[in-house]
Amino acid sequence: MSGASAQFQAKFDVSRETLERLQKLEALLVKWNKAINLVSATTLSEIWSRHFVDSAQIFALAPETGRSWADLGSGAGFPGLIIAILAEEKRPNLSVTLVESDHRKAAFLMTAIRELGLSARVEAERIEEMSGLDCDVLSARALAPLPKLLGFSALHLAKGGVALFPKGARWEEEVASARESWSFDLETWSSQTDPNGVILKITGAKRV
Numbered sequence: 001m002s003g004a005s006a007q008f009q010a011k012f013d014v015s016r017e018t019l020e021r022l023q024k025l026e027a028l029l030v031k032w033n034k035a036i037n038l039v040s041a042t043t044l045s046e047i048w049s050r051h052f053v054d055s056a057q058i059f060a061l062a063p064e065t066g067r068s069w070a071d072l073g074s075g076a077g078f079p080g081l082i083i084a085i086l087a088e089e090k091r092p093n094l095s096v097t098l099v100e101s102d103h104r105k106a107a108f109l110m111t112a113i114r115e116l117g118l119s120a121r122v123e124a125e126r127i128e129e130m131s132g133l134d135c136d137v138l139s140a141r142a143l144a145p146l147p148k149l150l151g152f153s154a155l156h157l158a159k160g161g162v163a164l165f166p167k168g169a170r171w172e173e174e175v176a177s178a179r180e181s182w183s184f185d186l187e188t189w190s191s192q193t194d195p196n197g198v199i200l201k202i203t204g205a206k207r208v
């Protein structure tokens with residue numbers, strides 16, 4: 001086991017099968033990154049800490065009662081593919097949907113799902129053009145400012161659902177800006193990977 005995967009195992013207590021899936025995903029990302037720009041070359045050598053841990057920390061924040069999870073703008077699969085990998089071990093009944101409008105990235109996501117033996121599905125569509133997903137949990141990393149994310153949530157989150165958005169150092173400005181047109185309940189968790197970042201957990205969002 002590499003140092004990075006051993007650290008992941010210590011943090012998230014996952015099975016050998018899950019670690020093997022993550023190792024396969026790492027190999028796929030390295031292979032595909034030669035042809036399409038999935039992750040920046042500078043973070044390729046830090047896939048476990050910058051992407052796998054960053055994504056996995058979101059998984060534990062979702063209520064265990066949720067049956068469906070949608071990750072919007074998944075890109076190379078963060079956090080969506082990691083959620084799908086963890087769900088395979090820890091919540092096998094969770095249905096995971098990855099939304100990604102870029103067809104080359106969507107092709108990567110479909111390949112990864114097939115090669116890793118996951119049950120997640122990919123919607124290669126634009127978030128604002130697809131029919132409502134009615135999901136219980138929604139996530140999005142590095143997709144849009146919070147006011148826009150809340151607009152996406154209004155389209156796809158079921159009543160009573162939970163939105164999880166990792167945000168960087170300027171998260172308080174984004175929350176203040178969102179409060180101008182939305183009311184919502186907010187909990188925050190410090191990020192395990194970004195000393196200035198947080199994960200926003202939002203419920204009950206309504207336009208004001």
Ligand SMILES: C[S@@+](CC[C@H](N)C(=O)[O-])C[C@H]1O[C@@H](n2cnc3c(N)ncnc32)[C@H](O)[C@@H]1O
Pocket residue numbers: 072073074075076077078079099100101102105125126127128140141142143
């Ligand atoms: C900056 S990347 C972030 C990718 C990934 N979430 C991450 O954190 O590594 C944003 C991704 O969202 C996708 N995207 C942007 N707008 C979208 C839309 N309206 N509908 C679907 N996907 C979209 C882009 O193609 C891109 O892959």
